[in-house]
Amino acid sequence: QKEVEQNSGPLSVPEGAIASLNCTYSDRGSQSFFWYRQYSGKSPELIMSIYSNGDKEDGRFTAQLNKASQYVSLLIRDSQPSDSATYLCAVNMISFSGSARQLTFGSGTQLTVLP
Amino acid sequence: DGGITQSPKYLFRKEGQNVTLSCEQNLNHDAMYWYRQDPGQGLRLIYYSQIVNDFQKGDIAEGYSVSREKKESFPLTVTSAQKNPTAFYLCASSIGGTSGASYNEQVFGPGTRLTVL
Numbered sequence: 001q002k003e004v005e006q007n008s009g010p011l012s013v014p015e016g017a018i019a020s021l022n023c024t025y026s027d028r029g030s031q032s033f034f035w036y037r038q039y040s041g042k043s044p045e046l047i048m049s050i051y052s053n054g055d056k057e058d059g060r061f062t063a064q065l066n067k068a069s070q071y072v073s074l075l076i077r078d079s080q081p082s083d084s085a086t087y088l089c090a091v092n093m094i095s096f097s098g099s100a101r102q103l104t105f106g107s108g109t110q111l112t113v114l115p
Numbered sequence: 116d117g118g119i120t121q122s123p124k125y126l127f128r129k130e131g132q133n134v135t136l137s138c139e140q141n142l143n144h145d146a147m148y149w150y151r152q153d154p155g156q157g158l159r160l161i162y163y164s165q166i167v168n169d170f171q172k173g174d175i176a177e178g179y180s181v182s183r184e185k186k187e188s189f190p191l192t193v194t195s196a197q198k199n200p201t202a203f204y205l206c207a208s209s210i211g212g213t214s215g216a217s218y219n220e221q222v223f224g225p226g227t228r229l230t231v232l
Contacts, residue, residue, distance in 0.1 A: 105157035
């Protein structure tokens with residue numbers, strides 16, 4: 001079974017700090033990686049995508065990918081209370097049936113930013 | 116504005132009933148997906164469709180059925196064979212295809228919360 005693993009949290013950080021969210025995946029052939037933010041009771045919103053090794057920055061968000069270690073992370077700088085949400089890692093992996101690639105989601109990390 | 120609409124927002128089903136969840140998109144995306152989310156868990160793929168008149172089972176297709184007669188629409192039927200249907204159902208779409216970096220970037224609709232009475 002192909003898997004995406006995340007620490008479920010909760011992760012609490014003070015306002016203004018850096019929040020670090022981590023994700024590991026089992027399919028060495030994966031090429032596409034995504035971070036979604038999900039507020040309580042709402043649907044996921046795509047906030048970052050990354051396809052090559054290294055860092056990708058977008059505003060206060062930085063995604064980091066290390067394919068050799070099968071590890072992807074999300075850093076949130078200058079964390080705000082409005083960043084409090086569950087963050088889902090998604091990886092494009094071979095499907096359960098082995099017939100196609102599909103997004104496999106981790107169970108999410110709950111982040112709380114304390115004022 | 117382009118986006119995905121799902122209806123209804125809340126749905127209540129009695130035991131033994133079939134119910135259909137609507138999903139419509141005006142993003143001109145080829146691929147559409149249905150996921151199920153249970154409390155404290157990630158998303159699990161039910162069905163997906165890469166083109167009109169074609170769809171594939173995901174990891175948890177038992178007790179569900181879909182159709183894709185139009186590019187814009189991908190309704191999901193939860194049948195009475197689904198033993199534990201209470202969950203948050205999410206429809207998503209992506210540009211589709213099998214190449215290109217962004218083909219699998221999925222955007223989600225607002226979801227339908229289904230409860231069995």
